[in-house]
Amino acid sequence: MLSILLDEPGKRVLMMGNEAIARGAIEAGMKFCAAYPGSPSSEIIGTLARPDVAENFGHHAEWSTNEVVALEAAAGASFGGLRALCAMKQNGINVASDFLMSVVMSGCKGGLVLVVADDPGAHCSNNEMDSRAYARLLDAPLLEPATIEESKEMTRWAFELSEELEMPCMIRSVTRISHARGDLSLGPINRLQRTPRFEAYDRFLSLGTVTHSVLHGKLEKARDIFEKSQFNQYVGPSGAELVIITCGTGWLFSREALRTLGLEDKVGILKLATTWPLPNRFIVDHLKGVKQVLFVEEIDPFMEQNVKSLLADYIGSELEVIKFFGKGSGHVRSRFGPALGEIDPDIVIRAVAEIKGVDYQAQTPEYAERASTLLSEYTASRDLAFCAGCPHRASYWVMKNALALDGRGGFVLGDIGCYGMGAGRSGYFINRTLHCMGSGAGVACGLGNLAKFEFDQPVVAVMGDSTFFHAALPALINARYNGAKFTSVVLDNSATAMTGFQPHPGIGLNAMGNPATQVLIEDVCKGLGFHVEIRDPFKVDEAVEALHDLMQREESSVLILRHTCGLVESRKKKKDRISVNAEKCLGDECGCARFCTRVFGCPALIWNEKEKHASVDEVVCTGCGVCAYLCPQSAIEVEKAEELQR
Amino acid sequence: MKQNGDCLNVIITGVGGQGNILASHILATAAIAEGFHVTIGETYGQSQRGGSVMSHVRLSKGESLGALIPRGKAHVIVGLEPMETLRVAADYANPGTKTIVNPRPNYPLMVLYGAQEYPPVETLLARLGEMVEVVKVVEGTELAKGIGEAMASNVVMVGALAGSGWTPIPTDTFISVLKEVIPQKILALNQRALKLGIESIRK
Ligand code: SF4
Ligand code: SF4
Numbered sequence: 001m002l003s004i005l006l007d008e009p010g011k012r013v014l015m016m017g018n019e020a021i022a023r024g025a026i027e028a029g030m031k032f033c034a035a036y037p038g039s040p041s042s043e044i045i046g047t048l049a050r051p052d053v054a055e056n057f058g059h060h061a062e063w064s065t066n067e068v069v070a071l072e073a074a075a076g077a078s079f080g081g082l083r084a085l086c087a088m089k090q091n092g093i094n095v096a097s098d099f100l101m102s103v104v105m106s107g108c109k110g111g112l113v114l115v116v117a118d119d120p121g122a123h124c125s126n127n128e129m130d131s132r133a134y135a136r137l138l139d140a141p142l143l144e145p146a147t148i149e150e151s152k153e154m155t156r157w158a159f160e161l162s163e164e165l166e167m168p169c170m171i172r173s174v175t176r177i178s179h180a181r182g183d184l185s186l187g188p189i190n191r192l193q194r195t196p197r198f199e200a201y202d203r204f205l206s207l208g209t210v211t212h213s214v215l216h217g218k219l220e221k222a223r224d225i226f227e228k229s230q231f232n233q234y235v236g237p238s239g240a241e242l243v244i245i246t247c248g249t250g251w252l253f254s255r256e257a258l259r260t261l262g263l264e265d266k267v268g269i270l271k272l273a274t275t276w277p278l279p280n281r282f283i284v285d286h287l288k289g290v291k292q293v294l295f296v297e298e299i300d301p302f303m304e305q306n307v308k309s310l311l312a313d314y315i316g317s318e319l320e321v322i323k324f325f326g327k328g329s330g331h332v333r334s335r336f337g338p339a340l341g342e343i344d345p346d347i348v349i350r351a352v353a354e355i356k357g358v359d360y361q362a363q364t365p366e367y368a369e370r371a372s373t374l375l376s377e378y379t380a381s382r383d384l385a386f387c388a389g390c391p392h393r394a395s396y397w398v399m400k401n402a403l404a405l406d407g408r409g410g411f412v413l414g415d416i417g418c419y420g421m422g423a424g425r426s427g428y429f430i431n432r433t434l435h436c437m438g439s440g441a442g443v444a445c446g447l448g449n450l451a452k453f454e455f456d457q458p459v460v461a462v463m464g465d466s467t468f469f470h471a472a473l474p475a476l477i478n479a480r481y482n483g484a485k486f487t488s489v490v491l492d493n494s495a496t497a498m499t500g501f502q503p504h505p506g507i508g509l510n511a512m513g514n515p516a517t518q519v520l521i522e523d524v525c526k527g528l529g530f531h532v533e534i535r536d537p538f539k540v541d542e543a544v545e546a547l548h549d550l551m552q553r554e555e556s557s558v559l560i561l562r563h564t565c566g567l568v569e570s571r572k573k574k575k576d577r578i579s580v581n582a583e584k585c586l587g588d589e590c591g592c593a594r595f596c597t598r599v600f601g602c603p604a605l606i607w608n609e610k611e612k613h614a615s616v617d618e619v620v621c622t623g624c625g626v627c628a629y630l631c632p633q634s635a636i637e638v639e640k641a642e643e644l645q646r
Numbered sequence: 647m648k649q650n651g652d653c654l655n656v657i658i659t660g661v662g663g664q665g666n667i668l669a670s671h672i673l674a675t676a677a678i679a680e681g682f683h684v685t686i687g688e689t690y691g692q693s694q695r696g697g698s699v700m701s702h703v704r705l706s707k708g709e710s711l712g713a714l715i716p717r718g719k720a721h722v723i724v725g726l727e728p729m730e731t732l733r734v735a736a737d738y739a740n741p742g743t744k745t746i747v748n749p750r751p752n753y754p755l756m757v758l759y760g761a762q763e764y765p766p767v768e769t770l771l772a773r774l775g776e777m778v779e780v781v782k783v784v785e786g787t788e789l790a791k792g793i794g795e796a797m798a799s800n801v802v803m804v805g806a807l808a809g810s811g812w813t814p815i816p817t818d819t820f821i822s823v824l825k826e827v828i829p830q831k832i833l834a835l836n837q838r839a840l841k842l843g844i845e846s847i848r849k
Contacts, residue, residue, distance in 0.1 A: 012678060013678075014671070014674050014675055014678055014684065123689065123690075147710060148685070148710075149710070176687060176713045176714070177713075179688050179690070180685060180686060180687050180688065180713035181670075181671070181674060181684070181685070181686040181688070182683070182684060182685040182686065182710055182713075183674075183678050183683055183684050183710070249712065249713070252685075252710070252711060252712030252713075253712045253714070255709075255712075256711065256712055256716065260716065344714045344716075345712055345714055345715075345716040346716050346717050349716065362716060362717035362718040362719070363717065363718040363740060367718075367740070367741070367777075370776070370777065371735070371736035371737070371739075371777065372736065374732060374736055374773055374777070375732075375733065375736045377765075378729070378732055378765050378769075378770055378773055379729055379732060379733045379736075380729070380754045380756050380757050380762035380763065380764060381754065381756055381762070382661065382697050382698050382754045382755070383754065383755045383756060384697055385755045387663075425755065425759070426755070593760075594760065597758045597759070597760070598758070598759050598760050601755065601758065601759060603753075603755060603758065605758065606753050606758060607758065607760065617752075617753075618796075619787065619796045619797070620663070620752070
């Protein structure tokens with residue numbers, strides 16, 4: 001049985017950080033959760049929305065159309081008195097921030113917890129924004145779990161804290177917690193039975209300075225609670241000269257660094273789990289007599305700067321003069337520099353070794369030298385690419401060819417998501433902008449409205465199916481209203497593929513897999529007055545013709561390129577067998593040399609160097625067949641799955 | 647356990663889609679059954695799109711460890727792909743590291759485009775051998791194809807680790823936890839894959 005379902009307090013189980021957060025919410029008696037999917041946060045609601053989980057614990061789980069709607073929905077449930085959870089990636093908090101700014105002032109009733117998962121190192125993002133700056137901007141209490149186990153414990157605590165303070169609480173996770181796995185101990189499940197009710201005296205109003213001052217009072221109360229929190233702790237000798245102040249992933253990295261350098265009985269570690277507002281007294285009391293402080297945290301020097309400004313009031317009175325190390329001093333730096341990329345144990349080891357003047361080498365110099373020679377001589381870079389069989393590759397091929405056919409210097413305005421790769425080789429470098437959800441259409445509202453300045457290049461805006469609902473709609477309405485002219489291409493792969501196939505309003509299923517009202521993209525576009533065409537990107541010629549025709553129109557129009565994501569499709573059906581007929585393949589003579597492997601670039605199409613022809617890697621190939629369609633020699637052959645069965 | 651005090655550091659590496667996460671999950675579940683603390687750091691941000699993936703699996707007694715292994719501190723590397731094994735070894739291996747490698751290449755896009763080259767696998771493995779104590783070659787993909795499912799190569803490779811004697815976990819524990827990790831429908835197939843791996847490394 002899935003461990004999140006178990007009601008066996010004390011049992012040790014393996015969980016992903018995001019599952020641990022979900023389990024913490026369950027143990028707190030959470031009854032309503034909402035999110036817009038985004039790595040590295042998606043598995044939080046993904047887990048809670050599993051039909052067995054939602055049924056067992058009786059909560060509502062939804063994928064909302066975007067992050068601000070998700071947060072508003074969760075706040076609504078809280079106003080009714082239920083405990084509610086909202087989760088998002090760092091980009092999401094920008095979308096949710098307008099409401100967030102006022103819900104901290106209006107306060108809430110049932111515990112309301114917002115989890116934001118940051119992505120240091122941008123493993124799965126187009127930025128590495130540090131969302132903690134919002135906690136300070138909002139005057140909101142901020143918790144930073146340091147381990148998988150703490151993710152669960154602190155999520156559970158956050159609901160209580162939120163109810164005590166009558167305001168939302170924010171939890172900051174990072175990829176190395178959300179996507180890490182570890183063992184933890186299950187706790188008892190709070191089977192809270194609350195009947196939601198909007199009482200006659202309930203008011204949730206954000207009213208300028210009046211509620212702002214109430215908010216400041218709550219923040220001071222949060223500080224008092226944080227002063228006593230067990231999650232903040234000091235380990236190490238008393239009278240240490242150097243103390244590391246850390247939070248989040250930095251805690252275990254710092255422990256490892258001291259162990260590795262044999263400095264555990266010389267250097268102290270002050271672990272902060274509540275990083276806004278800071279537990280002032282707790283910090284000052286642990287720095288008495290300390291001469292050096294090293295700050296270790298992910299991305300921005302958020303805690304570093306806040307603690308420094310706190311200590312400015314105490315140095316020279318209660319505290320001695322302290323020398324500070326961290327991102328400000330350049331001691332905590334990744335290979336990109338300080339406050340860039342993610343931290344790791346080696347970064348902390350190096351920082352401590354430099355401060356303490358200890359010599360440390362991870363590998364001997366000659367070993368490291370050999371290793372780096374091997375890396376440069378024997379490894380090729382693994383650039384990201386659309387998957388084998390991905391309909392986006394075909395769609396980009398369609399756009400590339402339609403633009404070439406049109407010949408007026410048209411270009412594509414991009415968007416984030418899988419098809420953000422349209423800016424790279426896999427998308428033939430044709431995406432020319434890359435910003436945020438829906439921004440392709442928004443930017444097209446400007447570039448598509450420059451005709452009176454004699455601008456005559458055709459403008460194409462791409463958006464994914466999920467993005468269409470998330471953020472592209474206001475831009476499309478704006479285009480109609482203000483007369484911007486561009487062609488929208490909706491890449492409809494019928495799933496929010498990048499984050500793990502969560503359904504969206506166009507699919508006809510809700511988060512828990514139950515039938516839901518289907519909102520068809522074409523109906524919405526027609527309703528807005530757009531001319532709409534729908535094509536299958538794997539039928540390349542038809543799709544190129546359709547896009548080319550739409551680009552000639554006087555008004556804005558929409559092309560929906562619809563084909564199910566190869567990963568979803570391959571889970572459902574047996575695949576066709578695709579192979580290259582070596583006799584027919586032209587190889588180096590084909591196209592501008594080896595068309596399919598070198599130009600089209602499906603990862604399943606490999607080049608047989610010895611025999612000088614293309615071949616198909618049957619393990620990677622999904623059997624989509626588009627290469628067979630495109631091969632100028634008809635050298636690629638398809639055996640239908642049905643025939644293979646016989 | 648050896649080196650770095652009371653812990654064992656294993657890295658499982660490959661390319662997106664090869665089943666790294668399942669492999670690390672089986673190892674971790676077996677370790678928990680034996681009373682270890684386990685932390686797994688997964689690097690798979692964009693793995694669905696052919697990027698490098700690696701799982702740092704860390705076993706410890708006493709207290710949990712961070713999700714990343716420090717440079718040069720891997721005890722065992724399980725490579726689902728040869729070039730990725732070399733890439734990981736360069737950062738995390740030391741002369742005492744032991745490796746198990748599936749020799750079947752997965753070609754990076756730049757190689758397919760003809761912009762870079764994939765060195766001969768034999769050379770690659772020979773170079774790897776100069777960096778580490780042992781290189782055990784296990785034909786994961788071929789063995790898995792033999793039982794009708796090339797995608798089960800990850801479980802074959804975990805089997806090889808289970809049979810290697812390089813972890814403090816008894817081989818039988820790997821076999822018995824498989825049912826906790828793998829859905830009933832495909833359990834029998836994966837049990838066969840695991841056994842193939844165990845036998846193959848013991849040859
Ligand atoms: S059929 Fe061709 S294009 Fe489609 S996945 Fe296989 S090799 Fe790639
Ligand atoms: S496109 Fe066809 S002829 Fe050209 S290299 Fe590929 S298989 Fe050979």
